[in-house]
Amino acid sequence: MNYWLFKSEPDVFGIDDLAARPDATEHWDGVRNYQARNFMRAMRLGDQAFFYHSNCDPPGIVGIVEVVRETYPDHTAWDPESKYYDPASTPDNPRWFMVDVRLVRKLPRLVSLAELRADPALIELPLVRRGNRLSVMPVPAAAWEHILRLAEGG
DNA sequence: GCCAACGTTGGC
DNA sequence: GCCAACGTTGGC
Numbered sequence: 089m090n091y092w093l094f095k096s097e098p099d100v101f102g103i104d105d106l107a108a109r110p111d112a113t114e115h116w117d118g119v120r121n122y123q124a125r126n127f128m129r130a131m132r133l134g135d136q137a138f139f140y141h142s143n144c145d146p147p148g149i150v151g152i153v154e155v156v157r158e159t160y161p162d163h164t165a166w167d168p169e170s171k172y173y174d175p176a177s178t179p180d181n182p183r184w185f186m187v188d189v190r191l192v193r194k195l196p197r198l199v200s201l202a203e204l205r206a207d208p209a210l211i212e213l214p215l216v217r218r219g220n221r222l223s224v225m226p227v228p229a230a231a232w233e234h235i236l237r238l239a240e241g242g
Numbered sequence: 243g244c245c246a247a248c249g250t251t252g253g254c
Numbered sequence: 255g256c257c258a259a260c261g262t263t264g265g266c
Contacts (some may be wrong), residue, residue, distance in 0.1 A: 095263095097264090121249075122249090123249095126262095142263085142264060143263080143264055143265080144264095145265095147264080147265070164249095175257090200261085200266075219246070219247040220247090220248090220249080221248060221249085221250060221262080221263045221264070223263085236251070243261085243266100244261100244265105245264105245265100245266095246263100246264100246265095247257080247262100248261105248262080248263080249260105249261090249262080249263100250257085250259105250260085250262100251258100251260080251261095252257100252258100252259090252260105253256105253257100253258095253259105253265085254255100254256090254257100
């Protein structure tokens with residue numbers, strides 16, 4: 089099992105929006121970066137991920153989600169009305185993919201980006217590397233467990 | 243609102 | 255294939 093992190097802007101789609109979906113499940117559409125796409129294609133059923141709020145104050149990790157459907161084509165790329173439309177992606181030859189995630193739980197508290205950055209145990213966390221703008225990225229197992237301990241105060 | 247750090251585009 | 259220009263992300 090692998091661990092991941094999904095970024096989302098709470099003004100657009102926050103963790104409470106996910107919680108309000110039927111079965112607290114939603115497809116993760118709109119990823120238009122090849123590296124992030126490749127990470128999603130590597131996800132397997134049962135993989136867990138942090139839900140991260142970006143572009144807000146304060147940015148940070150707010151919950152845990154689980155992959156409940158593995159990679160399949162992102163249909164929003166075929167919709168001319170969608171802001172994620174990409175005419176280079178077709179049903180016969182899809183370029184962009186998504187997974188379905190289900191909310192496992194919100195964390196007892198937000199673990200802020202500032203706190204993550206300041207923690208020497210999280211040097212290996214891609215999120216805190218300089219200039220990282222990926223919206224989907226891996227989380228090393230040791231970092232995953234460390235962050236959970238931070239959130240749970242133990 | 244600013245701007246650093248990216249990724250993408252397109253002329254050559 | 256190079257690389258300058260451009261657009262985007264996202265913290266601050």
